[in-house]
Amino acid sequence: TDRTTISWTGSAVVGDRSSVMFDRTADVVDAINPATGQYANRQVDIDNYQSFTTALKGLQRYTLWGREHALTAGVELMDNDTHRRQQGVGSTGTNYTLALVRPGYGRDLHLKSTNVAVFFENRFSLTERWSINPGVRFESGKSEFAGIVVGYPPGELPNEIEHDYTMLGVSSEYQLSAQSSLYAGYSEAYRPVLFKDIIPASALERVDKNLKDGRGNTLEAGLRGNLRGLNWDVSAFRLVYDNRMGTSAQFDDAGFYNLRTNIGDSETYGLEVF
Numbered sequence: 194t195d196r197t198t199i200s201w202t203g204s205a206v207v208g209d210r211s212s213v214m215f216d217r218t219a220d221v222v223d224a225i226n227p228a229t230g231q232y233a234n235r236q237v238d239i240d241n242y243q244s245f246t247t248a249l250k251g252l253q254r255y256t257l258w259g260r261e262h263a264l265t266a267g268v269e270l271m272d273n274d275t276h277r278r279q280q281g282v283g284s285t286g287t288n289y290t291l292a293l294v295r296p297g298y299g300r301d302l303h304l305k306s307t308n309v310a311v312f313f314e315n316r317f318s319l320t321e322r323w324s325i326n327p328g329v330r331f332e333s334g335k336s337e338f339a340g341i342v343v344g345y346p347p348g349e350l351p352n353e354i355e356h357d358y359t360m361l362g363v364s365s366e367y368q369l370s371a372q373s374s375l376y377a378g379y380s381e382a383y384r385p386v387l388f389k390d391i392i393p394a395s396a397l398e399r400v401d402k403n404l405k406d407g408r409g410n411t412l413e414a415g416l417r418g419n420l421r422g423l424n425w426d427v428s429a430f431r432l433v434y435d436n437r438m439g440t441s442a443q444f445d446d447a448g449f450y451n452l453r454t455n456i457g458d459s460e461t462y463g464l465e466v467f
Contacts, residue, residue, distance in 0.1 A: 196254040203247040210240045213289055229285075237281035237291050237298075244273040260318040268311050271334075275304040275388070280343070299343040304388045308334030314362075322368040332358045336386065344396055351391050356406050358383050373418025376428075381410045390438055390453060398440070401454035409434040415465075425467060432461040 215223045216236045225232055250267035280299025284290055314328030336354045341347065364378035384407035391400050415428025439456035442449065 198252040201249045206242050206244040208242055211291055212238045213283055231285040234285055234294065235283035237283040237293060238279045239291065241276040246271045262318055263316045266313045271308045273306045277302045277304060300341065302340035304338060306334065306336040308332065325365040327363045330360045332356065338391060342393065345393055349402065350400060351402050351404060354386050356385055372420055373416065375416055377414035379410065379412050383408045398451045398453060401452060405436045405455050407434060407436045407438060428465050430463055434459045
């Protein structure tokens with residue numbers, strides 16, 4: 194009807210990315226070795242992607258207490274599988290080729306993730322000038338890791354990370370005049386553990402098996418408007434970020450290493466003037 198809108202979208206990434214490179218520190222020259230008469234072996238990396246996402250959303254306008262309100266709801270599904278092969282020993286030639294001179298890869302990984310999200314949000318028009326918008330979002334998903342990383346014990350890497358979150362939010366706006374309004378809002382969010390967080394970047398890096406998703410919330414309030422071509426927006430905010438991801442310098446019997454882990458919580462306060 195003229196008060197109901199439904200949309201269904203879908204997207205996919207199906208493809209690959211391959212590279213042939215000379216991966217050394219900056220002080221190592223890519224030059225012919227006099228002893229062999231050849232360049233150093235190239236490094237071959239190959240990624241294959243299969244990622245699918247679909248979302249169904251609906252918007253319903255309705256009348257209550259003599260005023261028009263709006264309800265929106267939806268569900269979103271995601272499925273991803275990345276096959277990552279890295280550190281293959283390639284040729285010593287100068288042409289682009291993915292052929293290996295030695296079978297196998299230093300890293301041969303399958304990175305899979307699935308997620309479902311359901312959300313609801315309602316705009317209530319309490320008066321002609323004042324509206325409030327509460328909402329909730331449910332997230333449930335899982336990331337799975339399988340494969341080998343040469344030089345790293347398989348049992349030391351997280352191989353499955355689950356997350357289930359309920360996130361709340363509410364915003365409100367009061368129209369002071371046709372040109373200006375007051376607004377405020379609160380919302381919760383999370384930052385999931387990513388695959389790059391659980392794969393060591395080098396032999397000097399280790400990963401905490403008990404990594405946790407980051408969580409946080411944002412609270413803000415402000416005044417915005419326009420007058421004779423001049424637009425302004427002045428707001429104050431507070432941002433909370435718990436379980437921040439980072440690295441911590443550690444030592445053991447083998448020496449120094451960087452531990453990738455949840456390093457702490459933070460709070461940020463600020464004022465934005467536009």
